[in-house]
Amino acid sequence: MGAVKTKRMPRAVREQQMLDAAVETFGRRGYMAASMDEIAELAGVSKPLVYLYLNSKEDLFTACIRREAKSLVEAVRAGVRTDLPADRQLWAGLRAFFAHTAQHPYAWSVLHLQARTHGEPFAAEVAAMREEIVAFVTQLIVVAAREALPHPRLRSCGGTPTAPDLAEREVAGLAEALVGAAESLAAWANATAGVTSRQAAATLMNFAWSGLGDLMNGRPWSPPPD
Incomplete structure (x- = not known):
């Protein structure tokens, strides 16, 4: 046989x-x-x-970045239900982000640390992923502004409900700040024993939503005069 x-x-x-x-x-x-x-x-x-x-090693690393970036973006998008209130949508997105980075620590190291420090082609791959996540978070903030419309200080501008003090540039800045904070917190959480993905998400939610809630309700913090 x-x-x-x-x-x-x-x-x-x-x-x-x-x-x-x-x-x-x-x-x-x-x-x-x-x-x-x-x-x-x-x-x-x-x-x-x-x-x-x-x-080659370079092509292999690029393939790793692309696969893990796609996986992270898909996880964040899949974690958000658009039928939920704005705060629950943001919470779900943060939970998905921190759960994914905790479950895939090597992938997060590749995206957050390695790819950004070993040349422009690799950094550009991660920048594309980050832009997609920032755009998604921007929409979550716009949803929050839309939900806050009953407040008398809010108006509709160009067909898109926005807060008068929440200009397009400010929305973009808030999204960048939130994503940057999430990235740093994920790296810290992965390196700190005993910190769960839920705890990391709650930490950022408490930090971000308290401020966003006041902002959406017409109570922004104002800097002192120069």
């Missing part, structure tokens, strides 16, 4: 296996210290096969 032939693994499955190993290695050791030998060994394949599938 002839030898039993093992079933070949589909290319797409094998490639994901290599990316899993690469994300862990890059996230744990850093881009410069990670070696293709180590990645191949962790993936259970030969180094030539890694090169055959993914061309």
Whole structure:
């Protein structure tokens, strides 16, 4: 009787296996210290096969960034139900963000630390992801402003309900600040024992929503005169 032939693994499955190993290695050791030998060994394949599938270390790292960025954005979007009140939408988005970064610490290290510090092509990939998340958060803030319309100080401008003191530039700035705070807090939470993703989300929600709530209700903080 002839030898039993093992079933070949589909290319797409094998490639994901290599990316899993690469994300862990890059996230744990850093881009410069990670070696293709180590990645191949962790993936259970030969180094030539890694090169055959993914061309080079640079292309492999880029593929890791793109996959993990897409996964994070999808997780945040999927976590938000648009039929909920504005504060619940923001809370759900934060919960999804912190849960994903906690469950995938190596991926978050790749996106937040490694990709931003090893050259413009890698940083540009992460910047594209960040722009998408900032745009999504901007819409959540616009929803909050829309819900606050019953307040007499609020009006409709150009067909889009907004607060008169909440100009387009300010909305964009608030979204940038919120995303930046979430990124830093996720890095801190992943490095701090005992901090859960829910606790991290609640910390930022308390920090952000108290201020946003006053702002939407016509009670902004005003700086003292120069």
